[in-house]
Amino acid sequence: MDIFIQQVVNGLVLGCIYALIALGYTMVYGILGIINFAHGDILMVGALTALSGILGLQYLFPSMPQWLMLVVATLIAMPACAFLSYGIERVAYRPLRNAPRLAPLITAIGISIILQTLAMMIWSRNPLIFPTLLPSSPIDIFSTGAVITGKEIVIIVLSFVVMVGLLLLVNRTKLGRAMRATAESPRIASLMGVNPNFVISATFMIGAALAAVAGVMMATNYGNAHFYMGFIPGLKAFTAAVLGGIGNLAGAMIGGILLGLIEALGAGYIGDFTNDVFGSNYQDVFAFIVLIVVLVFRPSGIMGERVADRA
Amino acid sequence: MTTPLLSVQNINKRFGGLQALSDVGLQIAPGQIYGLIGPNGAGKTTFFNVITGLYTPDSGTFMLDGKPYQPIAVHEVAKAGIARTFQNIRLFGDMTALENVMVGRHVRTKAGIFGAVFRPASVKREEAAIEDMAHDLLEYVGIGQYAHYTARNLSYGHQRRLEIARALATEPKLLALDEPAAGMNATEKVELRALLDKIRQDGRTILLIEHDVKLVMGLCDQMTVLDYGKVIAQGLPQDVQKDPAVIEAYLGTPAH
Amino acid sequence: MKKKKLAIVGFVAIALLAPFIAQTFGGNYWVRILDFALLYIMLALGLNIVVGFAGLLDLGYIAFYAVGAYLMALLSSPQLTTQFAELAQLFPSGIHLGFWWVLLIAGPVAALFGVILGAPTLKLRGDYLAIVTLGFGEIIRIFLNNLDRPVNITNGPKGINAIDPVVFFGIDLSKAQELFGITLSPSLMYYYLIMALVIGVVFISFRLQHSRIGRAWVAIREDETAAKAMGINTRNVKLLAFAMGATFGGISGVVFGAFQAFVSPESFVLWESIYVLAIVVLGGMGHIPGVILGGILLVGFQEFLRELAEPVQKMLFGQVYIDAEVLRQLLFGLALVVIMLYRPSGIWPAPKREDRPVTRTGARTRSGTNPLEGGAR
Numbered sequence: 043m044d045i046f047i048q049q050v051v052n053g054l055v056l057g058c059i060y061a062l063i064a065l066g067y068t069m070v071y072g073i074l075g076i077i078n079f080a081h082g083d084i085l086m087v088g089a090l091t092a093l094s095g096i097l098g099l100q101y102l103f104p105s106m107p108q109w110l111m112l113v114v115a116t117l118i119a120m121p122a123c124a125f126l127s128y129g130i131e132r133v134a135y136r137p138l139r140n141a142p143r144l145a146p147l148i149t150a151i152g153i154s155i156i157l158q159t160l161a162m163m164i165w166s167r168n169p170l171i172f173p174t175l176l177p178s179s180p181i182d183i184f185s186t187g188a189v190i191t192g193k194e195i196v197i198i199v200l201s202f203v204v205m206v207g208l209l210l211l212v213n214r215t216k217l218g219r220a221m222r223a224t225a226e227s228p229r230i231a232s233l234m235g236v237n238p239n240f241v242i243s244a245t246f247m248i249g250a251a252l253a254a255v256a257g258v259m260m261a262t263n264y265g266n267a268h269f270y271m272g273f274i275p276g277l278k279a280f281t282a283a284v285l286g287g288i289g290n291l292a293g294a295m296i297g298g299i300l301l302g303l304i305e306a307l308g309a310g311y312i313g314d315f316t317n318d319v320f321g322s323n324y325q326d327v328f329a330f331i332v333l334i335v336v337l338v339f340r341p342s343g344i345m346g347e348r349v350a351d352r353a
Numbered sequence: 354m355t356t357p358l359l360s361v362q363n364i365n366k367r368f369g370g371l372q373a374l375s376d377v378g379l380q381i382a383p384g385q386i387y388g389l390i391g392p393n394g395a396g397k398t399t400f401f402n403v404i405t406g407l408y409t410p411d412s413g414t415f416m417l418d419g420k421p422y423q424p425i426a427v428h429e430v431a432k433a434g435i436a437r438t439f440q441n442i443r444l445f446g447d448m449t450a451l452e453n454v455m456v457g458r459h460v461r462t463k464a465g466i467f468g469a470v471f472r473p474a475s476v477k478r479e480e481a482a483i484e485d486m487a488h489d490l491l492e493y494v495g496i497g498q499y500a501h502y503t504a505r506n507l508s509y510g511h512q513r514r515l516e517i518a519r520a521l522a523t524e525p526k527l528l529a530l531d532e533p534a535a536g537m538n539a540t541e542k543v544e545l546r547a548l549l550d551k552i553r554q555d556g557r558t559i560l561l562i563e564h565d566v567k568l569v570m571g572l573c574d575q576m577t578v579l580d581y582g583k584v585i586a587q588g589l590p591q592d593v594q595k596d597p598a599v600i601e602a603y604l605g606t607p608a609h
Numbered sequence: 610m611k612k613k614k615l616a617i618v619g620f621v622a623i624a625l626l627a628p629f630i631a632q633t634f635g636g637n638y639w640v641r642i643l644d645f646a647l648l649y650i651m652l653a654l655g656l657n658i659v660v661g662f663a664g665l666l667d668l669g670y671i672a673f674y675a676v677g678a679y680l681m682a683l684l685s686s687p688q689l690t691t692q693f694a695e696l697a698q699l700f701p702s703g704i705h706l707g708f709w710w711v712l713l714i715a716g717p718v719a720a721l722f723g724v725i726l727g728a729p730t731l732k733l734r735g736d737y738l739a740i741v742t743l744g745f746g747e748i749i750r751i752f753l754n755n756l757d758r759p760v761n762i763t764n765g766p767k768g769i770n771a772i773d774p775v776v777f778f779g780i781d782l783s784k785a786q787e788l789f790g791i792t793l794s795p796s797l798m799y800y801y802l803i804m805a806l807v808i809g810v811v812f813i814s815f816r817l818q819h820s821r822i823g824r825a826w827v828a829i830r831e832d833e834t835a836a837k838a839m840g841i842n843t844r845n846v847k848l849l850a851f852a853m854g855a856t857f858g859g860i861s862g863v864v865f866g867a868f869q870a871f872v873s874p875e876s877f878v879l880w881e882s883i884y885v886l887a888i889v890v891l892g893g894m895g896h897i898p899g900v901i902l903g904g905i906l907l908v909g910f911q912e913f914l915r916e917l918a919e920p921v922q923k924m925l926f927g928q929v930y931i932d933a934e935v936l937r938q939l940l941f942g943l944a945l946v947v948i949m950l951y952r953p954s955g956i957w958p959a960p961k962r963e964d965r966p967v968t969r970t971g972a973r974t975r976s977g978t979n980p981l982e983g984g985a986r
Contacts, residue, residue, distance in 0.1 A: 077736040134946055138953075143735035144666060145949045148890055151883060152945025159939040163931060280740060327751055330744035337737055338729045405838065431840030439838075445831035448824070449963075456828045460840025462821055466849060469820030470813050476820075483821070488969050489980035500967045521981065523840055555981040 048188035049310040050303065055194045055263065057302020058201035062256035063279035064286070064294035065208060066249025072225040072289030073245055076143075079150030080130060081253060082276015083157040084123050086269060088254025089261040090165050092119040093172055100173075108175040116258045120251040127250030128243050136239070154273070161269035169268035172261035197259045204255060205295050208248070212291060221245060225289065274326060278305075281333040287343030296344060304328060356419045358383040358558045359404070359435075359527055364413035366396075366403055366582075373399045374410070374582045381527070381575075386549060386559045388573035388590070390566070392602060395579040397562045398440055401531055405437050406430045418526055431460045434526035438516040438533060440562075446505035450496060450515050453504050454487040457522025490518040494548060510541040514548065521552070528552065529560045534568055546572055570594060578602070628800040640796040642912050644868065647803040648861055650904035653888040654810045654897065655857025660886065661895035662823060663850035664830025666739040668882055669726070669746025673855040675753060675877040676722050677715045677862020682769040682872045683762075684711050692761045708775040708867045712860060719859025720852040727851030731844050746882050754874040768873025775802060775867045783870065799868050806864060810857055814897050817853070826850055827895070887941070891948050893955030902957050911937055 063085055070078045095115030099106055106114075134149040177192030212218035223231035224241040232238050260275065261267040278301060286297025309325040336343065362378040374396045381387040389397050402408040404415065406424040415422040417433055424430050430437075436457075445453050462483060468476040491497045494514040499507060504515060513533055520528055533549075534542050542565065549559060549572060563569045569576070570590045578586040578593055580602040586593045593599055631639040652674060659667045683689055684706040690697040696704065706714075726745045730738050757765030774783030774795075782802065786793045817823045825846045828836040837843050866872050884907070892903015918933035931939070948956070 077740065134950070137950055141949075141953060144660075144664075144890070144894075145953050147666065147736060147739060148886075149946045149949045152942045152949070155883075155938055155942030155945070159935050159942060162935050163939075167935075277740070277743070284737075324751060324755060327748050330748050333744055334729055334741055337733060337741060341732070341737075407834070427834075427837035428840050428842045431838060437838055439835065443832045443835035443838075445828050445835065447831055448827055452824060452827075456824050456836070456841075457839055459821060459825055459828075464821045466817070466822060466853070469822050470816050472816065480820075485969065486980050488967075493980055498967055501965055502963045503961055506963065519839065552981065555979065557981060 045310050046307075047183065049306040051183070051188055051190050051194070052310075053303035053306030054299065055197050055302070056306055057282075057299035058198050059256050059259050059263070059298075060275070060279045060282045060302050061295045061298025062201055062204060062252045062259070063275060064283040064298045065205075065291060066253050067276075067280050068283040068286075068288055068291065068294040069221075069225075069245045069249050071283070073221075073228065073242055074135070074139075076135065076146045077150070077280060078135075078246075078249075079147060079276075080153040080157060081249065082272035082274075082279070083154050083161075084127055084250045084272070085253040085257035085260070085276065086161060086267070086272030087126060087157060087257070088119040088123045088250075089172070089257035089267040089271060090161060090170070090269075091122045092116055092254070092258045093170060093261065093267050094165075095119065096173055096175070108173075112175040112258070112262070116255060119254040119258060123250040123254040123257075124247035127246040131243060131246045136242075158269050158273075165267075165269065167269065169266045172265055172267045174262070174265060176262060193262050197263060200255070200259070204252065208252070209291065211248075217241075217244060278326075278329040281329045281336075284341075285332060285336050285343055287345040288347045290343070290345050290347060293343055293345035293347075300344075301329060301332060304332060355382060357381055357416070358385075358418055359560070360416040361404065362414050364400065364403055365411045366399060366408060367411055372582055374403065377413075377579065377582070377584055379577045379584070379587065381558060381560060383526075383558050384553065384556060385574040386553050386561060386572055388569045388576040389560065389562045389579065390564070390569055390576060391579035391585075394581075396582040397579055398531060399582075400579070401437065401529060401562060404430075405435060405529065428460075431523045431525070434524075435529055436520035436523040436525035436527075437529040438513075438520055438531055440531040440535065442509075442512050442516055444504040444512055444516060444519070446503070448504055449501050450491060450504055450507065450511075450518075451484070451487050451500040453515055454490050454518050454522050455483050457490075457519040458483045458486060460523050486522065490521055491515075493521070493551075494518045495544070510537055510544075513537070513541075513545070517548070521557075525557070527558050527560055531562050532564065533561070534563055534565050542568055624804065628797045632794070632797065637794055637796055639912075640794065640800060642908070644796055644799050644803055646904060646908040647800065647807050648865055648868075649885065649888060649908055650901055651803070651807050651810050651861040651864075652858060652885045653892070653900045653904050654807075654814050655854045655861065656885050657854075657889050657895065657897070657900045658814065658817065658826070658857070659850050659854035660889050661900065662818065662830065663826040663847060665727075665730075665847060665850060666735055666742070667851075667854070668739045668743035668879075668886065669749075670742070670854065670858060670885055671877045671879075671882040672726065672746045672749040673719050673722060673858030674862040674865065674881070675749055675872075675874075676719050676855075677859035677864075678866040678872045678876070679753065679763065679769070679862075680715050680718060680859070681708070681711045681863045681866030682772050684714070685773040685867070686769055686771050688764060688769045689762075692764075705773055707773060708863065712863050715859040715863045716856045719855040719862075722859075723851040723853075723855025724848050726855075727848050731847055743879065743882070746877075746879060750874050750877050750879075753877065763874075766874060768871055768875070770871040772866050772870045772872065774870060775799070775864075777802070803864055803868075806860065810860075811897060811901070818895075818897070822846065822849060884941075887945060891944065891955055893957040893959065896955070896957060896959040899955050899957035899959070903955070906956070911941075914940065 063081065066081050067078060070076065092115040095118040096111050099111045099114060130153055134153050135146050138146045138149060176196055180189035180191055183190055212221060220231065220236045220241050221244065223234065223236055224238050228238045257272065260271065279298065282297040282301040283294045285301055286293030305325060305328050308328045312324065357380040359381040364374050364377040366374040377400060389400065391397055399408065403410045404424055406427040406429065415424060422433055445456060462479050464476045464479055488497065488500060491500050494517055496511050496514055499511060504512065507515060517530065517533065534545055537545060546568060552559060561569065561573065573590055575588060576590055576593050577584055578599050585598045585602060586596040628640045628643055631643055656667065656670045659665045684704055685708070687703055690700055690703050730741050733741060753763050754766055756763040763769065774781055780786060782798045783795045785795060786798065825836065825841045828839065828841060829843050829846060833843055888903040888907050889900055891907065893899020914937045915933050918936050919929045922929045922931065
């Protein structure tokens with residue numbers, strides 16, 4: 043029981059980050075039916091851009107409160123990623139809308155590689171330290187033995203705020219209605235006056251902004267950022283999206299948090315379960331196993347998939 | 354009457370809230386061209402998909418050539434003797450016309466990996482026979498000279514005929530055609546009718562979904578009319594044509 | 610027809626002389642490059658069966674390479690006998706099965722892995738299949754990296770070394786030999802060994818392509834539903850594709866293990882799977898000569914870049930702005946995007962030749978038989 047609460051807390055933090063990334067995947071898959079392989083690397087660009095922003099702010103306005111620096115840097119990273127993602131969609135995905143499935147996947151892989159190498163060139167091949175701008179001293183949780191830090195609380199709270207914001211956007215605004223319509227059937231939506239290209243671009247941009255926030259959260263949580271930081275979390279977030287039901291927003295959120303919990307609890311307990319044959323170094327394997335199990339036994343995910351009818 | 358080639362009874366299929374097929378049954382005698390008509394959404398393609406294994410019915414019995422028939426796995430259907438074409442042509446686009454038809458021979462041939470790699474005399478003979486029959490079938494349907502054309506580059510009418518040739522390659526007992534005349538102009542329809550006639554004369558049985566009333570009336574020996582998943586008329590074309598239920602449900606002016 | 614035959618003869622001649630040319634002008638380093646190029650080509654031809662013929666997007670193909678390599682490492686090196694005393698007792702002179710026996714075993718073992726990894730993917734659509742196979746590839750790599758505790762099977766990230774070299778009729782290929790006064794370096798001898806295997810793989814691929822199974826693979830790739838409707842047991846045929854591809858991957862791995870005498874999980878990362886996929890896709894999916902060309906171009910260009918990137922930059926700009934390695938990766942990514950946008954069927958796709966005359970090469974040379982005669986059987 044002693045590590046249970048702690049692992050739940052860790053899993054929740056991890057899961058919130060996965061959820062934000064998963065939303066980007068699920069929205070794009072819901073409308074276009076493709077996996078945006080490069081999405082994880084957008085997260086990386088967001089984190090590194092924010093890092094540069096912070097360093098810049100530290101240089102220009104050294105007396106600015108730390109948390110404000112983080113906020114400003116994130117607000118710089120979000121539109122940067124949004125425009126990057128917009129550009130990627132225009133250049134690499136839009137021309138291949140009607141090509142066989144293999145083509146956009148290959149271009150996505152190519153874009154992923156390009157982003158990583160550019161990041162290597164612009165920032166560095168080595169991991170860079172991400173300044174700790176939020177309180178990170180452990181706080182005891184009601185004497186359960188588990189601890190949580192200020193930054194982790196911020197991550198959880200902020201994630202929920204963002205997720206609620208997205209749900210409001212999708213369910214209560216005109217753009218959201220257009221997005222839902224296009225996700226159901228792009229053709230019919232266009233007959234109703236919705237410009238599918240506009241909606242698709244908006245979807246990419248919103249997803250990218252979320253990924254940027256997730257990237258900053260990750261960098262804050264682990265204290266570093268590097269060019270390869272987005273790839274594996276990206277894959278895991280995709281697993282989360284599938285787990286929750288691809289194309290389904292609520293599914294992505296639930297899937298993300300669930301996956302985070304599975305990973306944390308798994309890593310925490312696997313040593314005990316297997317008599318130390320397998321340790322927490324197999325952590326990454328959990329996500330892949332979840333993916334395979336879900337796709338084989340319940341491919342529509344927990345909450346059911348919602349993919350566009352592109353007959 | 355002789356044993357029906359295909360006899361189905363009590364087919365029911367429900368999709369969520371929609372009862373797509375209710376207690377549908379029909380019998381096709383060997384050597385007939387049998388028509389299945391009905392307004393859009395009546396369940397004709399659903400019925401096709403049920404007898405060819407793409408959908409699992411909620412209930413129903415099937416008999417093919419006097420023996421019970423279970424259309425469970427799609428790939429077993431061709432082996433049992435039913436070959437189909439599709440409403441929106443599903444050819445193997447990147448393969449040539451000849452290769453498409455050769456794939457049709459898959460179910461009646463048996464070379465495996467070892468045969469492929471070592472090519473003993475028996476496999477060489479089998480391959481030669483496959484290629485011969487494929488050429489013959491392409492000529493039979495009238496596109497022999499396009500043997501090496503990539504399937505997706507063929508004209509629409511030729512693609513339809515290629516799909517029929519491919520289905521014939523499986524040596525089916527029943528050839529099930531899903532709207533073979535869709536999208537064809539008048540000349541092409543006349544040619545199609547001649548082809549289907551020829552196939553019937555050569556002893557094959559055809560089940561046909563079609564919207565073109567004139568084509569169907571002149572060609573079919575017997576018909577079933579579906580509406581909202583139910584059979585509303587069955588029998589000879591001239592009788593079905595006059596049936597008030599049918600006229601009410603579907604038949605407008607036949608002239609196109 | 611004559612021009613084509615001449616081209617093939619010329620190509621074969623160059624291929625046979627290549628290592629000597631490379632050695633003379635570049636030294637042993639370049640002969641080793643040729644050896645790795647051939648290994649990549651062999652891998653690409655194996656992946657070509659899965660991706661090119663059957664259209665199954667496998668992003669974890671390198672796992673089969675790993676299976677072959679580690680089989681060679683475990684069955685023909687000191688690793689197992691040093692780690693497990695019981696085995697050392699059973700095999701006092703060590704487990705040294707040797708290249709040829711391992712090669713024989715690796716085929717079926719890799720095929721089995723192919724079936725195991727392929728089975729869960731049979732119902733998956735393209736993108737999902739890619740991610741799942743990627744996951745499998747990563748799982749295998751993680752296991753290889755971590756199976757040094759609690760019992761040391763794979764020696765983890767440190768890898769296994771002292772793998773036995775290939776011994777061919779008593780000749781140890783890892784030691785230079787003298788023949789008619791010419792010194793044959795190990796790299797040179799391995800070149801001809803790998804080349805022989807590549808020729809075998811090419812031959813088998815061709816046979817498979819023009820066979821009932823090959824047509825079934827392409828049918829599944831083009832339209833799986835129609836393939837099923839034509840009586841193709843798509844589950845079994847897909848598993849066959851995975852098994853064949855895996856077999857070639859495994860065989861390549863065995864050669865790699867013996868050649869390099871060292872294996873570690875580092876050689877089997879995701880990037881390698883992507884690289885092999887790129888060779889297939891950029892070269893010409895499903896087109897065997899295209900895949901070979903893709904391998905030559907990609908490896909060649911990579912080395913070319915490695916040699917020239919820095920000197921050229923120094924010459925043009927006075928200093929090196931972009932590391933050769935980084936530049937290579939950047940251009941690789943760009944190539945993937947650009948070729949998919951402008952030449953999606955690859956640099957050398959299968960030629961169509963639609964207007965070639967319709968001649969029958971089957972048994973009968975005359976038409977006129979009614980194919981429907983004889984009734985339905």
